[in-house]
Amino acid sequence: MIPDRAPFAEYPEHSRGRLVPEPISRTRNAFARDRDRIIHATAFRRLKEKTQVFVAHEGDHYRTRLTHSLEVAQIARSIAHALRLDTDLAETVALAHDLGHPPFGHSGEDELQAQMSAWGGFDHNVQTFRVVTRLEERYPGFDGLNLSWETVEGVVKHNGPVAHRLDEPAWKAIVDYTQGWDLRLDTFASLEAQAAAIADDIAYNNHDVDDGVQAGLFTLDDLAGVPLIGPVLHGVRQDWPGIDERMVRIEAVRRMIGVMVEDVLAETERRIEADAVRSTEDVRTARRPMVAFSPAMLADLGVLRKFLFERMYRHYRVNRTRSQARRILAEMFRLFMAEPETLPPEWSGKALAGDEARKARAVCDYIAGMTDRYAIEEHRKLFSLDLALDL
Structure with missing residues (x-):
């Protein structure tokens, strides 16, 4: 039987609390309460029509940011359970990690970064932070979700220390926030947050293989010589020839997830033992992340990612969608900057309440919150005269 929790796990009863103190819940611990707040957030619901590689209208079976986040949460929770960590915290960080993504995946992020270059830029990780600390408006007593310190830390630092990024204009929101609540930006986050980060890698590598085959961008035979997935495919065909x-x-995708998870568990346990990690402080001040792939797995993943980059992410069909997506966001951004009165009232008020930088940030926040489908429809209404009566 697996003991309850390891000494280097986070304990909700020892949480550093919330920025705005609140009474303790009778029904949930601090991290479970954070999870529930994320699930009920407007930004979380919008993930159902924000996509990874394919745009929402291209098919019903491809992953969206919502289904991806659920897959990441499941994998993160499994890893945390096996390592005797707090499963609620791992799940919470996993569910929150994509809340700041704009429509149209990385194409949308690239375009918003370009449009915002003169006003602080755009970074989806910072936008996630802004969503949970400011942009969600669901409570009369505070902006954002008022999440526990460990969850906010995990959102900001799940990929490692971020002190080296604080000079980037887009990160000013985090710099300002930490003046009043120190997130220890020069240290690693909890093992639970690290589990969520590596679960993200596991999920997207596997579902991109799955979605790429379904989309006809490549075949299973094309994958036969690719490390990791190739041997797994061979094993499946041997075990189930008919x-x-x-x-x-x-x-094959199911098995590959299992192979990657087992590799993470073995490498993480090896690092914890080798680095004598015995407490959460040891985790944060370690010389390297503890939750990681082995060198052999990283090498195999490098080859798989190269294959996916060449055959999927830069496929001409994906490039066309990426080009269309960027034009849609660029045209809307320029229009809203020139004519902020065309924004919905709750956003035009914010856009008109300050200088050009504040106007640009309001426009950016409005666009970043859109789903793929809403962005497409909003663009049509703004630029197609025959739809004027639908406004």
């Missing part, structure tokens, strides 16, 4: 290609794909 099944169809659809089931081969599904079983």
Whole structure:
């Protein structure tokens, strides 16, 4: 039987609390309460029509940011359970990690960064932070979700220390915030947050293989010589010689997730032992992340990512969608900057309440919160005269 929690796990009863103190819940610990607040957030619901590689209208079976976040949360929780960490915190950081993504995936982020270059830039990780600390408006007593210190820390630092990024204009929001609540930006986050970060890597590498095959960008045979997935496919076909290609794909992805999770567990346990990690402070002040892939797995993943980059992320069909997406956001951004009165009232008020930088940030926040489908429809209404009556 696995003991309750390891000494280097986070304990909700020892949380550093919330920026605005609140009474303790009778029904949930601090991290479970954070999780529930994220699930009920407007930004979380919008993830259902924000996509990874494919735009929402291209098909119902491809992953969205919402289904991706749920997959990441499941993997993160499994890793945390095996390592005797706090599963609620790992799940919470996983569910929150993509809240700041704009429509159209990385294409949307690239375009907003370009449009905001004169006014502080755009970074989806910082936007996630702004969503949970400011932009969500659900409580009369505070802006944002008033999450516990450990959850906010995990949102900001799940990929490692961020002190080296604080000179980037987009990170000013985090710099300002930490003047009043120190998130220790020069240290690692908890093991639970690290589990969520590596679960993200596991999930997207596997679902990009799955979605790429379904989209016809490449075949299972094309993957036969690719490390990691190739041997898994061979094993599936040996074990189940009579099944169809659809089931081969599904079983191979399932097995590959398992292989990657087992590798993470073995490497993490090795690092914890080698670095004598015995407490949460040891985790934060370590010389390297503790939750990690082995060198052999990283090498195999490098080859797989190269394959996906060449055959999927830069496929001409994906490039066309990326080009369209960037034009949609660029045209809307320029219009709203020139004519902020065309924004919905709750956003035009923010855009008109300050200088050009504040106007640009309000426009950016409005666009970043859009789903793919809403962005497409909003663009049509703004630029197609035949839709004027639908405004």
